[in-house]
Amino acid sequence: MTAAMSPASRGPIDEDVQELARTWSRPPGFWGWLTTTEHKSIAKRYIITAFTFFLLGGLEAATMRLQLGRPENSVVGPDLYNQLFTMHGTTMMFLFAVPVMIAMGLYFVPLMLGTRNVAFPRLNAFGYYTYLIGGAFLYISFFCNTGPDAGWFNYVPLSGPMFSPGKRIDVWAQTITFTEIAALVGAVEIIVTTFKHRAPGMSLNRIPLFVWAMVVMSFAIIFAMPAVATDSLFLALDRSIDTHIFNPAEGGDALLWQHMFWFFGHPEVYIIFIPALGMVSSIVATFTQRQVFGYTAMVLSLIATGFISFGLWVHHMFAEPIPVLGESFFTAASTMIAIPSGVQIFCWIATVWTGRPRFQTPLLFVLGFFVVFIIGGMTGVMVASVPFDLQATDTYFVVAHLHYVLIGGGVFPLFGAFYYWFPKITGRLLSERLGRWQFWLFFVGMHVTFFPMHTLGFHGMPRRIYTYLAVTGWGPLNLVASIGAVIIFVSVVLFLVNVAKSWRGGAVAGPNPWHGDTLEWATTSPPQSYNFARIPVVVGRGGLWETPDEQPVVGGLRTDTREVLLTTLLDAEPESVHELPTDSIWPFLLALCMGITFISSIFAPWGALVGLGLGFLPALGWAWPTKPPQPERISPERAS
């Protein structure tokens, strides 16, 4: 029998790899689907669910553009329109943008770090199921006319108990709780995996820029999400058990909601934008076959962006009665955050300058990112000034700005990343021809839809109006915007066709079709369940471009249990080995139990307390050791 301690010197013989595949495979069928803790299948599910919500959000936007195409239109009434634009905002921000970025992180961070799974595999499954239950709950409510209708920002007192009868806003508050828990879980996963699971030799200055972006995003999530969680908790309490936190007549405060919401709100848009910067760095490096210029400057810019994003939330509230001195501080902070973004853009341009660009679809999307995002960034700097913002805020000028930075800064890099990593996830290349068509349609559609909105904003068209009078003169430009929306719709359909065609029938992609430098290209496409037969040793920041002919690896990890290597924080020196928990149904059951708890608390506030009590059982089951005790090695000098 091959001893677990197979001699380190011999290469991976066939039998070892087969045992690894058996150890890391999941039970067959639907039961296996439900209990798996493998980070790639959970992340793939995350991406597909988030993309489905992107399509639903897109349909809501299309309906809104239909209604706004002509003055005094009657496609939808005011009530349905209010639900539509709230659902569009909530879906795109909470159910698509943040989850898809976390999912891309959960898929590629372990691969890029050279490890076999995330730090807490079961917690990862729990996070996905919580997110799924939250999204399903929101859309089931929406389809039976209980969708939230007070805007994705949900200002009190409109969303308070007096001016929003029924359970619509309670649905919104609970959905926020679900998606916030899922995001926090994802963030803790990415941080702990990056700190402890790195391949030996991957010191802090050899971590790929994509992983740096994901870590900065995770820290932003950890400090931003609690703000919206506490806020929606206060609102849920105000609406259910008569607390007065937002009741101006009983000492409460209407602006408190805005402060807490935007303290989360602005970091959230950077939570969406920072991973996109990581994606752009990966794509630029690979498609110009050159290391990104100024690694330290890029990492410091990422950290600076994440840090400053917490200091400028009041620029959403310049029109509120806020002391003027405070507003000018936030003007300075809002303008300052453009510097790190500027530094990164200059570094990318320098990389393209010194490299040899290949104009395939991922690089096209990155060039599209440059063109669109810089316009959005500049209007952002303009809106940072108080006097100009008082003319522009809550008008279609800001709608144009936010779509330029979110679509330009988030969706363009995301589509580029889809085309870039689709071969790695599925083993098939997406078709270049369809890709180019999709890019140009999306690029043109984006400008035709959102550029006229700048002018509409100046003409006094406020946000969130279900219709407008012909006398206002906003008709023609709104028609242009609606036509643009159709073009975007066509391009997204084209993307779906491309994915459908290439999922099975695309050209077979080898392990490294684009000749990338990060470690995920060292695995097969799609990667094996255990990612790496032997954990690689990193010799330089260049990754695969820098490794000598023979890939240095680590031997001695057991193949009959799911064992991963833990390394130190700074220099990634091997420190200990850790046996990951097996697949289990308990995360799904705990998520289900929490779902029932939060949803029942809408109708019976004490339901929340009963549910927390019930949650103890699945939690105990989760921690219940199933495997028999085995000899463990415990180091004598233990860190206290």
Add this chain to the structure above:
Amino acid sequence: MNSFCLVMAALAQPLPWIGEHSALDPSGTASKHVASLWWAMFWTSLVVYVIVMIALGYAAFRRRTNAPADATSSERLTPAPRSVHLTVGIATGVTVLILFIVVVTDFFTARAIATPATGAVHIKIIARQWWWYAVYSGDTVPQQQLSVANEIHVPVGKPIVFTLTSRDVIHSFWVPNLNGKTDAVPGYESNAWFRADTPGVYRGQCAEFCGLEHAKMAFTIVAESEEQYNKWYQAQLAPAVPTTDSLRSQGERVFMTGTCSSCHAIRGTGAGGTLGPELTHLASQRTIAAGTLQNTPDNLARWILDAQRIKPGAAMPSQELSSRDLNVLVAYLEGLR
């Protein structure tokens, strides 16, 4: 800096798409400053944008010796030449400088249009779900304090100071041509001001989402000369002229005994409801239903009979009136000059 902005502002005038109702066609001192600030930032950004795009374009499409496939592995990792480091450094420095200038301009513009302590006219705006209630609170004598709904007359060339609050949810008081917007928040008193330099009729609209009919919550600012404003003010202060001819008196009876007097008030008659706007001089106003309809007899009839079809969700219910009652009521209301 200021002259540079004015020149830029002048350049922008003939641009075709700028209609009359726009923040870029300022007719108030405050909005003039903001418009010139906008044009200054616009042209600066355009120049920077063009430079960055040229740099990107050249970096991407410049001719290179060999194809990317055979880029040697050492070439991928060799650090960039010093000139590239220098360029990126300079670019970052220039960015910081431009941003600093923009911030300083913002501060000066903000100081220039700060709300003055006192103004020629003090108006207290109470925003309600889906219409505006304005009280001219400057005068000390209560009988002289005029309260109107949705149509606010102001003297030209004088600073008008507003105190904004809200009766229910957060609204936002905004006239694009005259100044930026200020939110009316329940539990707070916020201050706003503007000074109309050229007489005219300016359209304002609620800019903070406030529920079902946020879209149809407009108001009108009529800037006119001093004496016209005083004449209008005294006319509005006078109570309604008692009706004489029989048709209008029947209409008055329908108004007094029907549902109208529960919510609306007409000074000089028995009707004293404060839930809806005051109708003492309804006929003198340009629009009805918070700027939704022009003030014509058939629009008035259509609004009275079926308000919920025009503004679904509004506090004004659709009335159950026979056509005869409706005609006499409209006749009466048209007489309220």
Add this chain to the structure above:
Amino acid sequence: MTSSATSSRVPTMKPERVVRDVSNLPTIAFGSQSIAWWGTIGFMVIEGFTLALCAATYFYLRRNFSAWPPEQTPRPTLLIPIIQLGVMLVSIIPMYLAARAAYRLDRSGMLKWLLVEVVFKIVILVLRWYGFKALNTQWNSDAYGSIVWTTLGLHTTLLVIDAAEDIGLVIIILTKMRDRLFSDVTDDAIYWYFTVAAWVPLFFMLFLTPYVS
């Protein structure tokens, strides 16, 4: 897309050269070497930040009141809360002893102190029940009552989670003891130190500042 379980084809990557052997590294890590410790730190930061936001709301709402607590609301009585603070501070000792026993891989000592700790926590939860009454206000009386009850409620959920975690650990230690649990108990101890540390400033805020203004 389930990857085929037994792919016979060995991925023909670059030939591999084993440069390090990790087969003798420890399998159980303590403190910052173990990932469970990092996970606990992550959740402590999240919950700590949530309580900090409640404190910020408390002081933000205080500006809307001329008198704090509002006129007709009596100040909170201090007896029960002070006792509870004392008991919580004392309860750190058995927790520390349990962690030390776990650190020394002494199962019976760890179990003994954990049981003592569970008793302490039940006493603390009972005291906390009366602590709500000591607030002398209802959650729906006014903004003061609301934020005070909400903050106390959030901290109480921390207490409940801690107690549940201890009880769960005791159950698992008694039935299916694994060496890994030694490390888990040390992490649980850190989590309790955090809960007590979070309570001290909250105690001053909720119960003492009304006496100061």
Add this chain to the structure above:
Amino acid sequence: MTRRTARRDGVTTQSWCGKICRIVSLSLLGGICIVSLACEREKREFATSKPAESSYVPTSGTLQPGPTMVQSANGQPLNIPVIPATDGPYAGNAYGIAQGQRLFDQFNCSGCHSHGGGGMGPPLMDQDWIYGSDAAHIFATITEGRPGGMPSFRSKLTTDQVWMLVAYVQTLSGHGRKDLRTGRRDNMQMRSSEQNTQTPPPHAVGTQ
């Protein structure tokens, strides 16, 4: 000795899957009937004008206590529209009930009934109903007025506004589901909100 441990408990888990599917299908079934309740509660339909049925010239408009028999101007008895025994259009509609609460405050019903606790007028939260507690009776009470001080609001409110008031007044006394009732108001707190008051179901009581 390498140990094969991972797969042994695979077989027993299949039966679990059957149980889970049964539970899931049961909860789906339960969910659907809850969902239909939600659709009714959240409807926002705005009563557009119907042709005016009762075209009569109202008698003197001053609000004095409602006479038992309303006389029209020319002395003939009125054709009071017979109100079918319905629950009213807004009985299960949270939006209608919230509008009813707004009208209750705006038309100063609390002047006599003081938010349901009673004062000059009888309390509305208890179970003593002098003129009947179902929707049609309350509708008649509001439109016709009652001796003892309740004024007639016949020409002062449109029919829809009265039905909204009826729906709201019924929730004051515990009629209808809890999730329909209104939450706290955004002004001074007089009593706990309708949503959180446990009121026993109403029953008729003889007139004093």
